[in-house]
Amino acid sequence: MYKPQLNMESLERCVKSLEENENNVRDEAQKALLNICRNVLRSPNDDKTREVRLDDEVVVEKLLPAIGAMECLFDVGYVEDGERLFLPGNVSLSRLQSLSKLLSAVSESKPVTKDIEENSTAQKAFFKKISKDFHNVMHYEDPDLQKKARSVIPIAQLEIAAMTKMRHLQKSYKFSDARKTTSSTQFETELTAKDLLLVELLHWFKHEFFEWVNSPKCSRCSTECVYESVVPSTNHRCSRIELHRCEKCNIIVEFPRYSHPEPLLTLRRGRCGEWANVFTLLCRSLGYDARFIYDETDHVWTEIWSASSKKWIHLDPCENVIDKPLMYEKGWKKKLTYVIAYSKDEVQDVTWRYTQDQEAIMKRRKICTEESLIQFLRSLTDQRQNSSNYSSARKNYVIMRSLLELADMLYIPNLQNKNSNEIYEGRTSGSLAWRLARGEIVQADIEKNYIWDVSKYGKMFELRYNIVKDIYHVVHNDGTILEQKSGWQEGTNITNGGIFRKVENDWKMVYLTRSPQAQYGCIKWIFEIANSELYLETFKLRTKSEVFHGARVSWKIEAIFSDDKVIVIPVSNCNNFYTEDVRKAVKLNIIVTLSGGQGQTAWQHAQVFRQSLENIEEASMIINIQLKNH
Template structure:
């Protein structure tokens, strides 16, 4: 273990709020070990005890501090313990106590990355010269990597805490008691029956993959909700119900052990951001015996999971209801994917970057400037040594998986011109735009149809929300957004519990939004246009409808069929709906109907 890792952990502890009790506790633990080096009871810490769960676990860096000194989990996972002291480890503990007591961790920002006590000291990549003329560049690189190194260790601490809890039988039982297991298996079976392709896999494997698809869809659309607000985690369980304006107070899944009197609160709140989504979803998947990793884009701000399905590790993002779309972040969200790490109890840490970035030449050059690869290799090897044996996740399977992954990583996927990646969907438009994860302009089509028969008395354009399909002249086009100019503030919502669907403002948003349908009329005399549009409002929500032809605009009542007489031929008309929801996004809805309803909730009838 290197002193540099100790310094990084201490820096994280001292940057954490309410850290004094943790610092005092760590100092006491080390002093007890140094004072009683022959007594084993001072060299171990009970994982389920209050000192571990209430004092150390909530403070960033505290566990990494202990790990960096040589603490490791016992075989049964009940204790965190350190071996009997050697002269070298004793010196390390003395230095750690000194660093804990000082205000600054020995000028850690300028501390060298090499560790004289390490047999595998990290080396500066050859792309960076070590000549005197480049000393400033080298110093900047060291400082930058030190920050990345610290971030990696913090993420590892969080991830390993999550994946350990996924393996807890009590957690798995609580998860299974909370979710509709029977109904989900029934949906998965129905999905499998709809797909008659065996694809070389036995029925059991296909059923489990169908269950993965079902769980991912259910989790996003029915179980969990997104919040843009900050997450407040209180050390006092009595403050669980406290809220602040614009903020959300709750505990995430990783806090199970913080507050034993109020466990599993994330299954009550069912809200969070990507970290909570991945953490909760991973716990659910492990309760169904899926092999799961928690995956981080280290240099960006996103978390998802990887799941072993149909014989290989597959990207799954519960926030986006996305399965096996690893390049969506690089090519859809336009995010850098220079360092992605995956964690599991059975495997430890894995560098899976190459799955998420197919531009390998560019990636190699970027990593030369960001990562000391020898340190990364040492980091991964160290946490492989701490991994645990998990039933049905044996070493032979892991080795076969690593070979499969190596082949995959060496053969990057090519992006064809026909392959499109969507923008991010979770979070409000303002939040996603501020992160650069949505398109700046959302363009729909102006409807212009020329295949109208001369003898036809009318032409009908209609939309069914349940099927999410437009129909006209015997043809059909999928997706409401094809002809709806909406500025990115609307989405189609399916309520699986109520079996209803509708268009509404983005979840967790309030205010106003507008959608417009534009029609380019054929060069043919039109006697009238009849419009039928269904909307639903609740409490103080409103939907205002406006019909425009040229410079003439008229408000109309959506509960009655609106007739506009004799519009000008070869002109453009538009039908606008303005949604107003000052308090809650669901208070103004368009085209609400049952999922099994075949009628049209929006219809424009052109009479000739």
């Protein structure tokens, strides 16, 4: 999470960065920020004025598109709290008053700041943080801690999985055309068992070992709590303690944010900082040359030196992604500034591995001059490598490795342009609304292209979907389950508008809804009769939906016949719908559309399959199709 800085220079820098935007984007952001400031200062004791929803159109349309706008809010003390920004009651309003004055001065066309000098307070704070992070990375070199880390890894299990995959790849290679141009020795060099072990380690860490926490669960009722405030920690291994309140029990649950990896080996939970911290330790404990990567725009991950490829490999444990350095810029739409790598050997600016747009990044790098940054990083590295316990052989090796890295980054932009058709997805960790609001994922039309063949089960087809379990069942008339498919999307043909499954732990409800920013959402299921000896006789639908504040959920059937004739049948009552108008159709498209609603949460006002989490066995949708012989 972005940490607010305590100096005026940083606030002035944030306001000045607004000038990097197009005039209309800048002006809208300045007006929105000024309104937020004035609302709080006008009614400082009203919690509603201190809250800004991340899905609010002010954030989505005016603040997120503007460089520096969100940074202004963070700098005056706003913190992220699930799906909102909130100014805690214990935060002084002095910085908010300063921001208001700076923005007012801008609107009156008065100069509000000066260029940041090389020895500015902002630069000193930036360099101090780099120095501290470079010191902290030495935690990974503690032999006792590495031993403890190895004890939690199922090494034998991962090695077996890696060797099995290696043999499978070798077998596939043996019978492929690649063997004609590549020697077996070259194949072994390019892909080693150690590389495959890393793949298995990453998958295990993501899916079995570590847990993402947006907000901790209540210790009494297990309901997910809501962020309230943050307090300092007296434990030197813990950077701060977040306080979250259970809205049901009204108790406070502490969420310590540990910066030291040892407690996290037992707790096994956190956000990206904790994830990358522990994963980097595990990699070091297995003998990988690993380093901790810190992105100043709010993310962290790991890099591994691949001896076979002679390059640093990007790994993101939160996403289970390997070697996709452009993921943040192209997939998450991040506007990167400084990406710094920390290892036991050196500290490096590796920003250029993670961008295709060096010119844009250079415009955003305002904290210090490039020369002063290079000089500072070089001095820290020299200090580490010239220490008494650092061997000359290791120093020579690291120097050669650094030369290879520099050469690699020189040519990266050209290589990346050649791969510009590669797909980069948005962020998967964290709540969906939070990721959408941050602009780190995009609304996408998802095509599963699945078609249900209703004729392969005989003359009666019954499909049941349970949203609580998120499972489809094809059921025989005696109740026997003929087929099961997990995940609501897996049974669909196509969805629009970023439809997602939302769980409300506070209300104990679950439903499908469209994504924030989407004007409408749509889901289509397709059912066909592949057996030419059968034809469709009747169709029955039983399902449920809820609407609020003028929202709409509408169902319809598109019946397609062998002569390409199509008739559209509106579903008047989805709770109990029956029709014979589909008789002799060969394909049915079942389409539900979500639209309407009011205000900043309009996307949430049209809900499909809304159901209590306690109704575990109740079917959320039942489709019954009767067939007959020709």
